[in-house]
Structures are given as structure tokens and as C-alpha cells.
Amino acid sequence: MQRRHILSLFAAILAGTVAAGAVSAQEKKTLALVTNASADFWTIARRGVEKAQSELPNYKTEMYVVSEATAAEQRRILDDLLTRGVAGVSISAIDPANSTEILNKVAEQAVLFTTDSDAPQSKRVLYIGTDNRQAGEQAGELIKKALPDGGRIMLFVGTMGAANARERVEGIKKALEGSKVEIIDIRTDEVDFARAKRNVEDTLTKYPDISALVGLYSYNTPQIVEAVRAAGKQGQVKVIGFDEDPVTLRGIADGIVEATVVQQPFEFGYQSMKLLARYIEGDRSFIPENHLMIIPTKVIDSSNVAEFQKTMKELLRK
Template sequence: MKKLIVIGLAAMASAMLAGTSLAQESYQFAVVPKAMNNPFFDLARDGCMARAAELGNVECIYIGPVEHEAATQAQIIEDLITQGVDGLAISVSDTAAATTVINRAVEAGIAVITFDSDAADSQRTAYVGTNNKEFGTALGELLLQVKPEGGTYGMISGGAAAPNLAERVDGVREALAGSEWTEVPGSPTFSNDDSALGLQQMGDLKTANPEIGAIVPVGGWPMFAPDGWRNFVDGFKADVDSKALALVVADTLPVQLELLKEGYAHGLVGQRPYEMGVVVMDTLLAIKNGETVEEIIYTGLDRVTAENVDEFLN
């Protein structure tokens, strides 16, 4: 694959000093998350806004459904097509619905990429974000590290139609295949990226399976409500402290790192949403400049336990 090349401000300045005229067009790029009430996407927003300000000729428009609603996301994308934005970066809620509007946007001459969650069979040019199968595998491997003796486990997912989350679930299962871990019936549950519902499902899994040995949310939703998470863990604190109930959770938002440091989880596997926001701006600009970009651009993972959490908090 050819490497992504983005002309930075310093290169522009050097070229102008050398007498080269670089006409600079202005662009509007829209970043469309699955849900605007999800703090994970706040970090992607911050990255795209910061990078747009650095680039100078790019505006980052951050807009999406308030809650995880695939139909609403599709309608917002339709509206952006009508408005004639120059580029779209979409975290796909539902593959089928998103593929239809992505293809329509491409046919309208709009540069389209996905981030965080892909629609690989659409006409999008590139995907920026996490290798979600690897992400799920890392969660499973971290659970094996935390509690190698095994037991029963349950997972909490977000949207049932979200392709990235399905890949994470598959990754967890593959990592634990052949181990002493077995998945409880009814797993995964689907929280629709809602923190309150995710917390309720934590309790439901424990109630339905009193001897459950681990709960693995494949997104950080239950921990995004820290008081509720503390209340849940406090109800089973002796089990959590002894690792009779292991808690291995996706994402590494600051609030989650603090909860891990306080002993309210055993391990986190984190994505890099801020970097995603930066890279989507660079990628869309490169496409508009007629440059060739990599089709798949992974932004990496972080594995965090009590032993190294301070490195991520500082």
C-alpha cells in the first residue's frame, strides 16, 4: 500500500519561500459519530478540531445523533450530502444503512472515509481506527493474564448491528477458545452505547449468573458513568478484590484510568480516539489534494493494568 502523504504548513511555507505558488482551497469535513452522548467520540472531536485549526484551510464539522440510532445517523449523512460538504468521516452504526448513504455521497463527489467502525463493502476510500478483531483478542488475552484459571464470563456490547463491535466479540471468543473460560448464555448483551443500560446489564449478568467469573464490556460504556460503576463494584468488592469477579474493559478514557487506579477494574484495553480525529482530517485533505492514501490506517492499542496505569494518567 502507498503511504499517506499530507502537505503540512511547514512544507507550504518552504515552497512559498522558494517561489512556488501553492493555491490553497478551503474545505468542510464532517465527522459523524455513532452517538454524541458517548464521551469516547468527544476525544475524536477534539482531535479533528485541533488538527483543522492547525491546517488552517479545513473546517471540522462534528455532528451525529445524540444517542445511538442508525436511522438518525443515516438521515444526518443525507443532510450533509445535500449541504455539499467536501468530506465525510463516519463511525458506522449499521453497515447496511451506512453503505447506502456512503455510496450516495461518493456518487455526489464527496470524499468519504470511515473511522472507528467500518463499512468495508461500501465505496468509502479508507478506514481510520482500531483493528477491532485485534482489540477483542487483546481483551481476551488480558483476561487470561488477570485470571488464568478461567471460569464463566459474559460480554456487554453496544449496537447489535455495529460491525466493529461484532469483530471485538469474535476476537474475545477466539482468544479464550481452548482455555478454561466458557461464555454464559445470553452473552453478549447489547447496551446501544448507553451507560445506564450497560450498568444495568452488568447487574443482570451477575444476577443471572451468581458465580460468573468475569465481565468484559467490549466498549467502555458502563465505566463512562463512574458513580454507577463504583456502586456496582462496591456491591461485590470482596469478589473484585480477590478476582473472583474479574473486570476487563475496553477503552482508556481518563475516568476509566482513574477507576482502574482506585481498584475498580483489573485491566483496560484502549483505543486512541484523539489520534483518530487528527488522522481523519489529514486523510480527507490528502484525498481532496488528489493524493493516494492507505485503505486501512490503524491507530493502535494500549493495554493498561494497575502496574502501568500511572504512565497513562501523567
């Protein structure tokens, strides 16, 4: 009888412990990062999210890589997150002008940050990322350095609907003012890699004497590199890019790419999660007056590409 009582008591304690564990798991707030594309850029950001998770035991961090780069796909993800009661979201807005309604809906039910591509007309609390106009100016200076006597260039990007794309173009145009460099056009691809490469191939065919090709999104420069190799135009046409795709970095090492302007996606992921948690817990002290947290960019060229490649390999291999 006594043994039966002890076993019953043990079972009750065990059940209570399991129940407490389940409740504890349920009480963990969810923080989510929503991307604007699928690329190594976001794999690096994921490493930042993973580091933040190791420092936030009371939260569950998640990352959502869009299956297609559309505002509709982001809306689907956000609707699902709201249904699940997400506590905080950091998103790289694909088409902020046409996403204000869903972004504000998120802001009403959770804490909303933007990263990489801002949505300043929304009720987002904070933008974490690059000053894209300044980054564009950096790229513009690289273009002028590569073409001291001027020339005709083509720009390539996913969509001009995104703030980061528009701002980079604005920065490039500002830097090129008064120079002899002429922008022929801006070719968009809606984050379709095959289409991105065709855009470069078509440009090389239509403008055989083109001086430079400029990739504004992380996957654009690799497509430029592949198309230039296939056309046998290495050394004949200058290539300037953005971000740290391995193909871009290899292109710099091989002398095909002049330079690339790199961001810090690891920090985008890490800071998004850490600061969302702080905000949820009532700390507002880190919010700047302009609600912008700028993560500086830097230029990678032949002088520092080898060291940078080692760093990127370590991040991508984990």
C-alpha cells in the first residue's frame, strides 16, 4: 500500500514536471526574420540569428526564406506568423510601398523591425541595415575608379520596387554626377537567377563595347561573372558588385571583378533578434531618434579578398 502511494506520488510529480516543461516551452516568445530572397547573404544572416538564439533562452528564433521574391509571398508568411502569435518580426521588405497594410497589421500585434530593405512609411519601430544611398555612392566611386576615362555601363537588380535598390541607384547616380560615365539602363529580373543571367547575356550582345556591368543584389554579380566568362570578355568589361557571394569573391581573386561593396548580414540577423527581445522586455534605450541603426559597409577588392574569403567560408560552413 505504501509502495503504491509512493509510486502514485512519483507519477504525480513526474506529470507535474512534464506539464511545467510544456508550459515553459509554450511561454517562449517567437522572434522571426523574413528574407527577401534565397541567397548566401541570408545564410550568413542565419548565423547571426543562431548566435542570438544561444543568448536568448526564453525566446524561439525562426527564419523564413521566401520561396519566391514577391510581396504576396511575404504577406503569406506574415499572416501565418500572426496567426501563430509571433512576438517580434524583422523583415527585408520586397515592395514596401505596396506592403504597408500588412506591415502595419504586424506592428499592431507584434514588434516590427525592418532590415536590409526598409519600409519607412510603415509603423516599423526600427530599421537595422545599410545606408543604401551611401553604399551606392561607394559603388559609384568604384565605377569611376575603374573607368577613369568614362564609359557606358548597365545596372542589374532584382526589383526597383525595393527601397534598397532605389537608394543604391540614387547613390550611384549621385557619385557619377559630372563624370563621363553614362548609365545606359537598369535591368530587373524579379530575383529570377536565370533571367538575371539572360539580362547580362543580352546586354553583352546588344552593347558589345559596353565598359562596365554593375550588380546591385547579392546574386547579380555572380550571374554577371558567369556571363562574362562564357562570352570571353574577362578583362574587356569591368565588373562592380554588391555583397559577398563566393562567386563574386572568386571573381575578384581571378581579376574579373574590380570590387564589391559588402554589408554585414550576420549583424542584420544577430541584432534583429537581440534588439527585438530587448524591446519586448521594455528597453527602448537603443532606439535612435531617426529610428535607423546603420551597419557600416566596406569595400572588398584584390587587396583584402583572400582574408575576407576565409571569414566567409567559416560562416557558410557551419
